[in-house]
Amino acid sequence: RRHRIKMAKVNAGAALLSLCLLLACSAGGTQAAYVDVEGTVRTEVEKAIKSNPGIGAALVRLVFHDCWFQGCDGSVLLDKTTSGGNTEKKAINNIGLDGFNLIDTIKYKLGNSVSCADIVVFAARDAARYLSGGKITYSVPSGRKDGIVSSAAAADAILPQSTFEFQQLVDNFAKKNFTQEELVILSGAHS
Ligand code: HEM
Structure with a gap:
């Protein structure tokens, strides 16, 4: 009888050990779960535009304003930075920017x-695709890092102003190696 009890204890111990190993593997294993990042962004963007059509335009403008100043580093989304001061959100040329809540919602779903x-970048691409009825499609690489620097004054010095004359716009775009033809084409986003 004593032998049976001992065996039962050994078996229980082995079972417990196996369970721990199993849990350890699934919790900290080397195989990361597959996350459909671009699919999730697309689904969320389409859902958002269906309930608020204006959000699509906001996303297209948001990528322009993020990328034009300091490159596509998400710095336009920052509310504050460690160095203090007004962030890009407070820039005069960024007045009316929108879509921040949707970006937050998507980030919350996708995490790290x-x-x-x-x-x-993905959200603007998906908005353009949806709003153009599928005529505008393009692929973009991923892997951008989030910036931690954001300054309203610095952004205002780089972004085109709403009062700019044509030549000022041409010059502004030339600083980013965009031609006059590209300026005209990109300005078509306003339609
Ligand atoms: C060429 C220089 C540009 C200037 C001076 C300019 C200026 C402006 C201004 C003043 C607004 C209205 C903002 C408001 O009061 O709500 C606006 C809206 C908009 N801009 Fe531009 N923009 C320029 C280029 C671009 C480019 C290159 C794109 C994208 C490719 C773009 C996309 C948009 C979009 C989609 C809106 C509408 C946003 C919404 O309805 O939420 N703009 N722009």
């Missing part, structure tokens, strides 16, 4: 599998 900077 994607940067905010990538979400902004």
